[in-house]
Amino acid sequence: MLPSQPNKIAPVARAAKLWARFGFSEPADLVLEDLAFALGVVVIEGHLDSADARLVRNQKKGLIRVRKDIPEGGRKRFAIGHEMGHWELHEGVSQVFSCTSEDMLSGYKGSAPEIEANLFAAELLMPRSLFRRQMGCENPSALVLRDLAGYFQTSLTATAVRFVELSDEKCAMVLVEDGRVRWWRASEVFDGFWLDSKMQVSSATVAGAHLTGEPLPHEAEEVDGDAWLGSKAARVADVLYEVAIPLTGYGQILTLLWPA
Ligand SMILES: [Zn+2]
Incomplete structure (x- = not known):
């Protein structure tokens, strides 16, 4: 059986919709823990052995645990965004996702849910229209x-x-x-x-x-x-x-x- 292809449109649309729904206009408006809570998910930091972050779903409630000793705030935010992607997109796929730093990098390779979670996280944290405006035409x-x-x-x-x-x-x-x-x-x-x-x-x-x-x-x-x-x-x-x-x-x- 061929591995399923990632959907490249739905993750982006879903993340963009959250910006519109909550009226965010700049990244400072996006407090990930608050947004997650509004969607039914609690974010905590804690000990994880091999994963950077994990999502557990129990019907309409979820728990994201992000590895406490990730040394960089930005990487932690991406990990939370990635798990929120699983929450928003993959209810029918699994009730538990345990994601490594490799999963957070999945672009072309990797399983479809991991690639989709990354597309969601990138769009949630760095919406394309805003990013394009900020990057201008600089090298x-x-x-x-x-x-x-x-x-x-x-x-x-x-x-x-x-x-x-x-x-x-x-x-x-x-x-x-x-x-x-x-x-x-x-x-x-x-x-x-x-x-x-x-x-x-x-x-x-x-x-x-x-x-x-x-x-x-x-x-x-x-x-x-x-x-x-x-x-x-x-x-x-x-x-x-x-x-x-x-x-x-x-x-x-x-x-x-x-x-x-
Ligand atoms: Zn994942």
Whole structure:
């Protein structure tokens, strides 16, 4: 049997409807715990072993437990938004969802409910029209991303994903862990951009140079396209701009790329 395909429309529409129903106009209006309570769900923080968050449903009442020691407020909010997505969308699927940090990243891969919960969380926390207005036509610098993450109270990683998803320009984000590509996303118009997952990051990239002890430049730096893209560079981008942002506490580097 083929795995079921995620519904990409309903999660977005459902989250947008909540903004309209509760009259939110900016992210500061969105107090997740209050919104969850109005929908019948209590949010608590507590100990969880392998999951970042869990939803238990008992008919019209729900309980979301979010892992207390998630180190970052933005990531915690995304986890709560994700469980609210299961609450709003998946009553007929399961009464219990236990979701890991991997589930919170499911974009193309992953099961349909996990992808749908992420689509819901992204739209709830960073509504597309508002996000597009805030991002303007800027390149995705560290400053721009930090401003957006502050405004939407989201993690830098989730903000970068949203930026790339909603950008009309060619751009990509790459999460580097232990010197390798863990995962990446590229904007829809960035034809041909493709990195093998687990690819070793070359020291000719800004992220790779930083891993060998080089200080990070403050501005975007030009790198040869083939340092990232190998033989694909000739048709995708000869030269790329790169900004690398170390994610302290996670041992990861968030890299942003766009053609020069
Ligand atoms: Zn989930």
